[in-house]
Amino acid sequence: MKLIDIVVPSFNEEGNIKSLYERIVKLNIRKYKLRLIFIDDGSKDNTLFEIKKLPKNKIGLKVAFISFSRNFGHQVALKAGLDHSNADAVISMDADLQHPPELIPKLIQRWEDGAEIVYTIRKDNEKVSWFKRNTASIFYNLLNYLSGLQISHGAADFRLLDKKVIQALKMYNEKNLFIRGLVTAIGFKKESIEYTPELRVWGVSKYSVKRMFLFALDGITSFSVKPLHFATYFGMLLSFFSGAYGIYAIIIFFTSDSVVTGWASVLTSVLFIGGVQLIILGIIGEYLGKLFIQSKGRPNYLISEKDV
Incomplete structure (x- = not known):
């Protein structure tokens, strides 16, 4: 039976860990072995404690974790999950539940149909601020123009990667990671699925305006001169x-x-x-x-x- 890893970077998300686990269990995917890998990115709350409380082995689902010595950042946490995976496919998603776990079966279906990368495109609803919607659009237009890449507007870190893609990404050891750009740049057969993000029910967003600016700067300077x-x-x-x-x-x-x-x-x-x-x-x-x-x-x- 093939193995699928679900990599979940987590930073101060103690209130979301159990809910995410329960929603994945409810998917009742019996066709594959699932392993849920939490990456505790130096959390200051009880995130790691909540992860350790989860059942280690449930029918069809195993829980694992990696805990950093300090906060290294979301992109680094994603890379750590890929580095420690030996699965046939890896699904990456955030712990804040804005990436709906119920979309996982669709990602797997597209993979079964032959796609090697199945990425998601975020479709914001009317509650998203004008500032965030327009700055995101400007960023993607600018990044695509400067880098020569064609990253879809609204592309998220909620995606499925085939084993051969994971092996390719493991060869990259850049310090300033921008995985969305890497996933676009390395090729392979891609398909996309649109989704509407759910509202955060617990905690606050970790991406301030400053962090979003630095993230955008990393994206541009990592792929273009x-x-x-x-x-x-x-x-x-x-x-x-x-x-x-x-x-x-x-x-x-x-x-x-x-x-x-x-x-x-x-x-x-x-x-x-x-x-x-x-x-x-x-x-x-x-x-x-x-x-x-x-x-x-x-x-x-x-x-x-x-x-x-």
């Missing part, structure tokens, strides 16, 4: 206009007796060019920082306890 190209082009454009203005100033100095000097225009120009230089240095710094961290060769995560 076009920001460096834009920095170069913009620098050349500014140099051109600065040179043209210098020539103009020299001509006016020798041909006109009414040269008007103004500190405001000089100050504005200096501040503008200085701001552009800082932005360009920041872009370069992002890439150099990633190279520096990658060159150290440190592990992506440390495990304090596991039962897999």
Whole structure:
């Protein structure tokens, strides 16, 4: 009988663990052996305690866990689940129950029909804020343009991966992980399923505006060097206009007796060019920082306890 792992990154989700487990049990999937692997991402509450309370073996479902020594992040937790899987397929989903477990049989059905990657596309309802809906759209448009990838708008980390896909992902040891991009970039036969996220019934979202911005930055800089190209082009454009203005100033100095000097225009120009230089240095710094961290060769995560 084939094995399917369900990998669930969990950070401060003590109130959702039991509910998620019970909903997966109710699916009553007898065709495969299921193993539910929780990745405790350095939770500060009783998440790990709630995981350990679950029955270790129920008919058709085994519970396992990996506990990090500290919080390493959602994408790293997903990667740890893949690294420790030897299953025929892996389903990844969040512990907050916004990814409906009832969709799992459909993911498996598409896999049985021949798909090697079955990913889900989030369809937000009217309760999602205008800000979140539009910033997400801008992010995907910008990422696809800069990286050359075609990541579907609303693509989520709720997906099924075939064993051959998992083996391919295990070869990637990047420090700044953006698994949605990797899953798109590696190829294989893909199919998608739309879903409407459920409302969170317990706890709060772990993705603040700051974390979403950093996540987007990781996604763009992990798959594209076009920001460096834009920095170069913009620098050349500014140099051109600065040179043209210098020539103009020299001509006016020798041909006109009414040269008007103004500190405001000089100050504005200096501040503008200085701001552009800082932005360009920041872009370069992002890439150099990633190279520096990658060159150290440190592990992506440390495990304090596991039962897999």
